[in-house]
Amino acid sequence: MWCMLAFYVKSLTYFIKYWWAAVVAMTILGTVGTLLAWLTCMTYMFHQRFMGNSECAYVSAILAILAGVCILVALIVFGVKFDTSGVYELYYCFYLLIAPCFLDILAGIFLFINIRKSSATKPFA
Secondary structure: OHHHHHHHHHHHHHHHHHHHHHHHHHHHHHHHHHHHHHHHHHHHHHOOOOOOOHHHHHHHHHHHHHHHHHHHHHHHHHHHHOOOOOOOOOOHHHHHOHHHHHHHHHHHHHHHHHHHHHHHHOOOO
């Protein structure tokens, strides 16, 4: 019995070590990226010094898209590696993580569109 337990612990360590750590890391990177994208977007919109500064908007858009991609990678890895043959199934937390993934990507795309439209309407000086 102890040999079986040792084998189970070793396989569990292998199981946790690689794909689970990747999912956690990508989710954390996505969350931090979303927070930084939100902060730079608020700075772009409301701070007098950076208002209308396209570089700040570019940073916010790139951070939002990268955060969405990180969350998407975490979702894909978790969905592929998750064992659905047993009693476990994907609960609402997995499905709730899909929304911020696509909302981040959509926000980044909309910021790029906003940058393009605002730079097209500026007069040449």
